[in-house]
Amino acid sequence: MESLLLSQPKLVIFDCDGVIVDSVMAHCEVQAENFAKYGLNITPQEVLSFGAGKMSSIGDAAERLGARLPDDWVDEIYREIYARLELGVPVIDGVLDVLDRLEHSGVPFCLASNGSEEKMAIMLEKKGVLDRFDGAIFSAHTIGIWKPDPGLFQHAASAMGVLAEDCVVIEDSHTGVLAAKRAQMRCFGYAPDGEGRALENEGAVVFKNMQQLPELLGL
Structure with missing residues (x-):
């Protein structure tokens, strides 16, 4: 699967539930x-x-x-x-390797979720993933804007100092893909069960496993 990007993104924005953790x-x-x-x-x-x-x-x-x-x-x-x-949820298979590749390539990344910061901390800290985002975590509960409104992604990009056109969003929900579309950000839709039609219909490029993502991102 070849990259569909003309150049590496300057920021990759991950959703949390269903993209980083299988929750x-x-x-x-x-x-x-x-x-x-x-x-x-x-x-x-x-x-x-x-x-x-x-x-x-x-x-x-x-x-x-x-x-x-x-x-x-x-x-x-x-x-x-x-x-x-609190009982724990698994990390999505392959996503930690994606974070490693992004770090190696010098591409910043962050989280932007409709979930609360407290909830993300509960899930990510137990799996040793929280520190990987180094404070670059944006919650709709904190900002007061929920997907599918594009404002959450726009806020994340602005806070990270990156233009929308230079961002790529990784999402697994129709709500999130629609928010990325409205923010005028490119979006890759994670559909591990092969049910990505709704994501594709909103303009996402659908992929089925995280091992495909580095190539899609041009890493």
């Missing part, structure tokens, strides 16, 4: 169990279809299907998710 289904399992307490019996895969936006939006989607959530539901579900993540 997406852990979230969905906790949410599905929680919704069952409030009268909505759905599968983790159905929760996944709600998207990767704000937690309150996920709650709204559940309520439209009949869940009767309490007023403090967002706080409750975060407590349950954090407790699950």
Whole structure:
């Protein structure tokens, strides 16, 4: 798979859940169990279809299907998710090698996630990955802008001193790919299960395993 870039990017922006750590289904399992307490019996895969936006939006989607959530539901579900993540989630196979290649090539990288800084720290510190980002972590909770709004990626690029046109985003969700598109950033969509049509439809170049990514980035 040859690089589709004319030159190496000046910044690579990674999503966290599903790109750095394999945590997406852990979230969905906790949410599905929680919704069952409030009268909505759905599968983790159905929760996944709600998207990767704000937690309150996920709650709204559940309520439209009949869940009767309490007023403090967002706080409750975060407590349950954090407790699950404390047990640990695996690092995506091959992604640490990608970070090594970026460092060797002198290409900066950062994280930009709809998740909170606390949640990212819980997941990444347990796996020894947190220090790899050296403080270059941008959370929608801190900035107040959630994907698919492009503002989170734009903020990350500005903070890192790089123009949007010189950035590449690595995403696994339709929400994230749409945010990259709106930010006018090139995007590679990680679809390990081969279900990348939705990402491709929003303009992402889809790849199936992290071993392909260095070549795509021109490293």
